[in-house]
Amino acid sequence: MAALAGCGSGDGGESTSAAPATHETTSSAEKQPSQGKQNENAAGDSQQSASPNPPRQHVPEGHPTSGAKAVAPGVPTTKGGDNSIQAYGAEGEAGSRSQAVEELTAYLATFSAGAWAKACALASSEYRKQLAQLVANAKTKGKAKKPEGCPATLATLFGEAPKQALEGYRVAKALSFRIEGDHAYLIYRNPEGKAMFIAMKEDEGEWRVNVIQPQPFSAGGAR
Numbered sequence: 001m002a003a004l005a006g007c008g009s010g011d012g013g014e015s016t017s018a019a020p021a022t023h024e025t026t027s028s029a030e031k032q033p034s035q036g037k038q039n040e041n042a043a044g045d046s047q048q049s050a051s052p053n054p055p056r057q058h059v060p061e062g063h064p065t066s067g068a069k070a071v072a073p074g075v076p077t078t079k080g081g082d083n084s085i086q087a088y089g090a091e092g093e094a095g096s097r098s099q100a101v102e103e104l105t106a107y108l109a110t111f112s113a114g115a116w117a118k119a120c121a122l123a124s125s126e127y128r129k130q131l132a133q134l135v136a137n138a139k140t141k142g143k144a145k146k147p148e149g150c151p152a153t154l155a156t157l158f159g160e161a162p163k164q165a166l167e168g169y170r171v172a173k174a175l176s177f178r179i180e181g182d183h184a185y186l187i188y189r190n191p192e193g194k195a196m197f198i199a200m201k202e203d204e205g206e207w208r209v210n211v212i213q214p215q216p217f218s219a220g221g222a223r
Contacts, residue, residue, distance in 0.1 A: 064091045064176050072176035075187055076195045076217065085197050085217075086187065089180025097177035100186045100200055100207040105171060107209045112166045114159065120150035124201040124208040131212075154212075168192065169214045183210070 064072030068091045077083045092100075103122065110118040120128060128150045135146050135153055147156040168190050175195075176187040182202040190196050198214035200207045 064097075066091055066093045072187075075175045078217075082218075085178070085185050086176070088178040088185050089183075090178070092177040092179040092184065096179065096184075096207060097174055097186070100177055100184065101171050101174050101188070103200070103206065103208055104186060104198060104214070108166055108169055111154075111158070114155075116151035116154040119154060122208065123150075124203040124210045126201050126203075127208070127210050127212075157212075168194075169196065 063074075069087070071077055071083065071086045072091055075086050077086050107119055107122045110116075110122060131150050131153050138146065140146055147153045170191055171186075171188045172191045172193075173189045174186070175189065176185075178185045178187065184200045184202070184207060185197050186200055186207075187195065187197045195217050196214045197217065199210045201210040202208075
């Protein structure tokens with residue numbers, strides 16, 4: 001990343017830590033940025049061209065038991081490995097799981113369209129605070145200016161990202177929604193059948209995306 005140095009995590013998107021508030025916050029933010037006012041203009045232009053009401057969809061779901069502590073049926077685990085995400089908290093209600101899927105689907109649609117302001121609005125307040133802290137801690141190169149605000153930051157990090165790349169993050173089948181307090185993990189399979197997860201947080205009565213992107217389970221772990 002040319003404008004912001006040190007903005008990516010070192011886990012390469014393969015971690016399975018059980019701390020939703022800080023997990024994989026900027027897992028793959030290594031895109032080419034626009035600088036200065038170009039950032040803000042790009043964010044605004046992308047927002048105007050995107051639909052204000054991103055599509056929501058119904059997806060097939062597994063059959064987890066609400067309130068269960070055990071890992072939900074169909075959720076992959078690693079024998080003798082780290083299954084802390086799969087067993088995090090307890091299984092949520094079906095309604096909460098469906099709402100989380102809808103929120104993630106809407107978020108990914110706005111992200112793919114480059115509608116950064118809308119993506120930020122669909123994310124949790126904790127997400128926006130973490131993004132602001134990321135920028136505050138980042139180092140700039142040369143005379144590059146740090147982006148201000150969530151939309152400009154996403155435009156800087158992902159403004160030139162290939163849109164088709166997000167297809168691999170889409171929910172094809174929801175497997176589990178693990179809740180503890182106001183944090184949770186949505187576990188699902190993408191269109192290629194790969195097991196994925198994303199940290200979420202309850203915000204104003206709704207479950208919202210709490211990190212920039214979903215992640216696959218580690219290469220040597222659950223499948």
